[in-house]
Amino acid sequence: MWALGKLNLDWDVAANLRVTHLNELDEFRFYAYASSSLYKEKMKYIQDIYIWNKEFKVDDLVLFFNSRLRIFPGKLKSKWNGPFEFVGVTPFGAFDLKNKNNEIFRVNVRRVKHYLARQWFDRVAAAKPKRQR
Template identity: 55%
Template sequence: MLNLNIDKAQAKRVVDLHELEEIRLDAYESSKIYKERTKAFHDKKIVVKELKSGDQVLLFNSRLKLFPGKLKSRWSGPFEIKEVLPYGSVTLLNKDGSEFTVNGQRVKKYLADQKIPEGSSVPLCDPPKA
């Protein structure tokens, strides 16, 4: 049952190669669409931090994972921001005036010293979604 007609075998081989190329292009396109949708979902969840010099921030202590204490906070501070550097780095001032640079993802705003204007109310939880 061998096909000894070389022209028919060559034509079938060319058609098979074209079909294989189409399948590969479809897989590539599907992968590209998946990556775009995953990136859009991830970017939607990112919360932008508005940090500027003079703000008070808390610093996350990642070393505490080695010796965890049940009630010990992983956040230390507050520290004052001296400068916000490009690409997310932040220069902080310690209470004694020394400065050090950390990744901006390790800090969050310190809200305890903020003044609330009189007559305004602060919600304790988010309003229910309709």
């Protein structure tokens, strides 16, 4: 009260100004929440299409993520080993892979991704213009 008198402000004007600021803050929170929900929807759509959609067929070639800790792994060395041949899925969701020696081992779904070298080379070969002599 003494601050309003000292600053020469009217009580009604100050109260209306405070209510207006609170309403603006509520609107700002609402817009921030709406924009975050839009962002979450977009990211979920991208993850559903590109990340979580892993469908493997028998005899597909896959890469296996090597998560063993190494002291000096190398700057440009890939952590993906393979290619391995996809054999099947266990009842609990683990994947069975077969290596070059026909040994079958089980891995977690998250540690496997498609090996797309054949398709990539086929696309490059089809798109590459033929040289004329």
